[in-house]
């Protein structure tokens with residue numbers, strides 16, 4: 001029998017996943033609002049591929065009887081993940097495996113604690129963005145890693161990683177997903193808020209006008225990582241290893257508009273709560289300095305408020 005996947009949150013990552021899995025599995029793409037069933041994916045090589053996807057709204061899902069899915073992927077932004085799960089929780093068995101695709105470390109520990117079934121977390125370096133209700137652009141390929149925070153579901157993570165890889169969405173099961181999520185969050189904290197505040201591409205952070213502030217963020221982050229027991233990807237625990245990692249990513253993504261800058265430009269809420277939030281909370285818990293992170297968080301909060309409040313009036 002075909003594996004069945006529900007994908008909740010039909011955005012860039014959700015649709016990329018749906019396009020990838022649909023030829024090999026039974027996929028249902030679920031959103032708050034109706035989406036056309038005819039969907040297009042533009043590949044990294046620029047080829048447009050049309051595909052019919054099974055799209056449903058949360059309301060439609062509640063109205064009809066459905067067979068229980070093998071996996072529910074939650075592909076909303078971090079701050080929407082819990083509400084999205086809540087909106088479908090009554091129509092799936094509590095033993096259903098969930099897969100969380102969010103950046104940061106907000107939804108993952110909370111849902112792992114509250115959901116009775118297995119909760120896998122994925123961290124992906126795939127890049128995708130939407131160009132309308134019927135199109136997603138797959139901007140760049142990259143690996144995906146997955147596992148659960150307590151390493152209790154290794155076989156399940158392995159099976160899912162294999163299915164995704166067969167679908168051309170290269171994925172690997174790992175037993176250190178917590179460290180990988182924090183490592184990504186460390187890099188995101190050093191890059192995303194500053195480029196969003198100054199509306200610059202990642203590479204411009206090397207400018208002396210910003211470089212000192214990047215280093216001040218990394219200094220706080222390195223101490224927090226040490227307290228959390230998270231080594232840098234090179235294995236080093238010292239601040240130098242984290243500084244080197246961040247500057248390497250700045251260089252590799254010099255021409256990128258980071259996700260937080262894209263959110264600010266589109267006047268959407270940012271993922272600051274999932275990226276800066278856990279760092280500040282951890283610093284406070286361990287009695288470590290976090291003034292630089294707190295100032296950044298307050299600045300992004302003020303920026304968000306300036307356009308979100310304006311939109312409400």
Ligand SMILES: NC(=O)C1=CN([C@@H]2O[C@H](COP(=O)(O)OP(=O)(O)OC[C@H]3O[C@@H](n4cnc5c(N)ncnc54)[C@H](OP(=O)(O)O)[C@@H]3O)[C@@H](O)[C@H]2O)C=CC1
Pocket residue numbers: 008009010011012013014030031032033058075076077078080083084087101102103124125126127128129130259271
């Ligand atoms: N895009 C990328 O390249 C990458 C993204 N990520 C991470 O993946 C996550 C998703 O990002 P991305 O796909 O870019 O985000 P998008 O904003 O493109 O997609 C989020 C989707 O979630 C939907 N949504 C919000 N609330 C609900 C709800 N209650 N029920 C159902 N659907 C809901 C939104 O629908 P609506 O239109 O109704 O608001 C939207 O379709 C983020 O945490 C991001 O950081 C990680 C790596 C790369």
Ligand SMILES: CC(C)(CO)C(=O)C(=O)O
Pocket residue numbers: 187188191192202249253256257258259260
């Ligand atoms: C690493 C970085 C900052 C690359 O742009 C990223 O992951 C993001 O944009 O969120």
